[in-house]
Every structure is written in structure tokens, then in C-alpha cells.
Amino acid sequence: MDKLLIRGGRRLNGEVTVSGAKNAALPELCAALLTAEPVTLTNVPRLQDVNTTLQLLRNMGARAERSEQQPDLVQIDASQVTSPEAPYDLVKTMRASILVLGPLLARFGEATVSLPGGCAIGSRPVDQHIKGLQAMGAEIVVEHGYIIAKAKRLKGARITTDMVTVTGTENLLMAATLAEGETVLENAAQEPEIPDLAEMLIAMGAKIEGHGTGKIRIQGVERLHGLPGPVGHRIIPDRIEAGTFLCAVAATGGDVVLRHACAAHLDAVIEKLREAGATIEAGDDWIRVRADRRPRAVSFRTSEYPAFPTDMQAQFMALNCIADGAAKVTETIFENRFMHVNELLRLGARIEVDGNTAVVRGVERLSGATVMATDLRASASLVIAGLVAEGETVVDRIYHLDRGYDRMEVKLRGLGADIERVTL
Numbered sequence: 001m002d003k004l005l006i007r008g009g010r011r012l013n014g015e016v017t018v019s020g021a022k023n024a025a026l027p028e029l030c031a032a033l034l035t036a037e038p039v040t041l042t043n044v045p046r047l048q049d050v051n052t053t054l055q056l057l058r059n060m061g062a063r064a065e066r067s068e069q070q071p072d073l074v075q076i077d078a079s080q081v082t083s084p085e086a087p088y089d090l091v092k093t094m095r096a097s098i099l100v101l102g103p104l105l106a107r108f109g110e111a112t113v114s115l116p117g118g119c120a121i122g123s124r125p126v127d128q129h130i131k132g133l134q135a136m137g138a139e140i141v142v143e144h145g146y147i148i149a150k151a152k153r154l155k156g157a158r159i160t161t162d163m164v165t166v167t168g169t170e171n172l173l174m175a176a177t178l179a180e181g182e183t184v185l186e187n188a189a190q191e192p193e194i195p196d197l198a199e200m201l202i203a204m205g206a207k208i209e210g211h212g213t214g215k216i217r218i219q220g221v222e223r224l225h226g227l228p229g230p231v232g233h234r235i236i237p238d239r240i241e242a243g244t245f246l247c248a249v250a251a252t253g254g255d256v257v258l259r260h261a262c263a264a265h266l267d268a269v270i271e272k273l274r275e276a277g278a279t280i281e282a283g284d285d286w287i288r289v290r291a292d293r294r295p296r297a298v299s300f301r302t303s304e305y306p307a308f309p310t311d312m313q314a315q316f317m318a319l320n321c322i323a324d325g326a327a328k329v330t331e332t333i334f335e336n337r338f339m340h341v342n343e344l345l346r347l348g349a350r351i352e353v354d355g356n357t358a359v360v361r362g363v364e365r366l367s368g369a370t371v372m373a374t375d376l377r378a379s380a381s382l383v384i385a386g387l388v389a390e391g392e393t394v395v396d397r398i399y400h401l402d403r404g405y406d407r408m409e410v411k412l413r414g415l416g417a418d419i420e421r422v423t424l
């Protein structure tokens, strides 16, 4: 099992390129199931979750390959899908596998998808996905751990989800593109990955309006076509990877330019980093961050986009650990997303958790130790803490990190960090 070995105390300087967004790549790979023609995606990040999705598509009989000459390019040909199924063994490693449900049901009239299990950050049910598809006329039973769905042809419907759900919106959006008539999704998620998915679907012939707002209107069409060519659909930059690097520099000090980054997707995080004392400038596809003194502690509360993302909570908490002052961090999206706290305590942080609120009192210095990654963003927060801690930090169980970060240690080393992957 791989570990990261970090010797802390170095400032970060230089340039780093941000990869394509994991949370756009996963639904967009699944969207290729909506057509019998080949689909090309570019700027596809090199992540374990992408590998798992490619495996899931191949398991159904689709062709899904990453180009050897151009590793950010993936081609999918779902003309020969023989079994519209997502088995437990693949779904258990990645919750986003649920994203095949809408496309399979819409194109093949049937789907059998393993229920994703509960996961470390919360119970994460998929009842809203099921309820929405039922409103579109699907017959769905859940038995033996599988969602078994059938529909001759889905019918457009007006759907208001009980809460804002990102993958729920994506599943229903994809399903609605091939449904008969109009679907209106109320209370839709507005995360940037949703308009990116909608733009891809529109390029495939779908009729969608209102994406990027809380109300999406879809007119179903008979069929969608492929996206051939050397570019196909280009995936937006990963705002969470970019935000993670911004927090790392704000914590260690330094001067770094992020290439292929979109500042407009990070407004809430950038505002908080400025409050913490970092200097941030941005252009069309770059962000520069400079930090030259101890950060100030900054309170924040996670919420749906465009507010502060839950996927940045752990990384910003690591910054608060060494900041001047105390900060209150409130998590409103997932009920159990403070598992990094116990590990940060092992590095000398002072944090008290009460329900969904953590009070972080900044300390002058953290001290390196062996810590264990518990989920994807928790891993990133431990890496940031390790970069500022005195001495050596070992981050164990980094398969969580590899799910969602594209060669993070290589990118950090390029900025001057003393970090290496140890394979035992």
C-alpha cells in the first residue's frame, strides 16, 4: 500500500498545471452511454475514479480507452452495450457509479445498478435519483442491494428534489435528454460541473436550457449523436484541485501560478483566502497566489455552490490549524465530514468538534507524525498539514487521495516540496 513521506517546512514556488475536473469527468464518461456513436473527451484527469469508470463501461460491453499518445484523451464507444449493469464490486469503490443509472435507463429501457454503500463522510442515500426517475415513469425496485429499473420510454416530468443534489441533478438531466416531452428540474444543483455536462449533452444534440441555475428545462429528443474529432468535449479545470493548491501555498508561504485554472469557479474560496492574508490575482485561465506571513484564522460554513464547497472544508481547516487566531468551521452538507480532525490533532493541531461545527485554534507550529487518510479531501488536508509541519509526516492509505488527485506529489515536488511516494 502506498504512503506519502513529507518533510515539512519548505515554501512553494513556481507553476503548476491544474487537471480536468474529476466531478465533471465522471458524469461525462457516463453520458457517453446515451449514444451509439463514439464520444471523445479531452482534459480527462488521470485518477483512480476515472479508471474505475472506464472499467465499469467496459464491463457493460462498451469500448472505453485512454489514448497512449495523448493521455488526457479518452474515447468511448457504447454501440455494443450487452449488459446494462453496474455490479457491486465496481460500485463499492466509487459512489459516482450511480451516474450510469439515468443514461442506461434512458437509452436501453433497463438498468441494474448496485446501491452504493454508505461511505466515510456520511450515509449518502440515492433516494432522490430514484424518486426523480419514478416521476419520469420508471418502474424501480430495490432488492438484494440492487436498483432494478425499467421503462419502455421515460416521460418528461416536473421534478423538485427534496434537497440540492449534484449527482442527482446529473442523473435526471442525462435521463431527461432522451425522454418523451419536457422535463423541468427544480431545485437543481448549480455546481460548475453541471453546466459543463449540459454543454456536452447539447453538443450531442440535446435540448437543454437553464443549466447553471436552479431550474433546468430539457426537451427530450429521439436520439443523441456522438462527439468525434480531436477535441470532442473538453472537461473544465478541477476547481477543488486548484483550491487545494491555493490552500497549500497560503499555508506554506510562497508564490505559485496555477495554469489552466478557473478563478470564477472558486469565488468563495478565494475570498476566504484573501481574508486569511494571501494575495490572489487571476486571469482567464490562471490564478497566482502569494503568501509571505502567517495566515489569519478564517471562519466559514460549507454550502451548495456558489457558497464555500464541502470538498474544500478539510484543506482550509488545515490552513486554520497554523493560523493566527481561532476559527469556526461549519459543515452543512455531510453529517460526518470531520474525520481529518483526529489526524490533524496527531500533528499538534488544536480543534474541538461539537456536532457539525469545529473550532480551530491556530498553533505556531505542527509537528510531523504518521497519520491515516480516511477519505479523499481528508487526505489532501493531511498533505497540507504535512507540508507545514516540522520534521517528517507519513500519510498512510493514500488510495483515497489517488481517487481524486492527478499525481499530487509530482506536482507538489515541482513546486519545491519535499514529498515522495513510498511503495511498500
Ligand SMILES: CC(=O)N[C@H]1[C@@H](OP(=O)(O)OP(=O)(O)OC[C@H]2O[C@@H](n3ccc(=O)[nH]c3=O)[C@H](O)[C@@H]2O)O[C@H](CO)[C@@H](O)[C@@H]1O
Residues within 6 Å of the ligand: 023, 026, 095, 096, 122, 123, 124, 125, 126, 127, 128, 129, 163, 164, 165, 166, 167, 168, 310, 311, 333, 334, 335
Ligand atoms: C462525483 C461528485 O460529483 N461528487 C460530489 C457530489 O456528491 P453527491 O452528488 O453524492 O452529493 P449530493 O449533492 O447528492 O449530496 C448533498 C446532500 O444530499 C443528500 N442526498 C443526496 C441525494 C439523495 O438522493 N438523497 C440525499 O439525501 C446527501 O446525503 C448529502 O447530504 O456533490 C457533493 C456535494 O457538493 C460533493 O461533495 C461531491 O464531491
Ligand SMILES: C=C(OP(=O)(O)O)C(=O)O
Residues within 6 Å of the ligand: 023, 095, 096, 311, 376, 377, 404
Ligand atoms: C466526496 C467527493 O467525491 P465523491 O462524491 O466521488 O465521493 C469529493 O470529491 O470530495
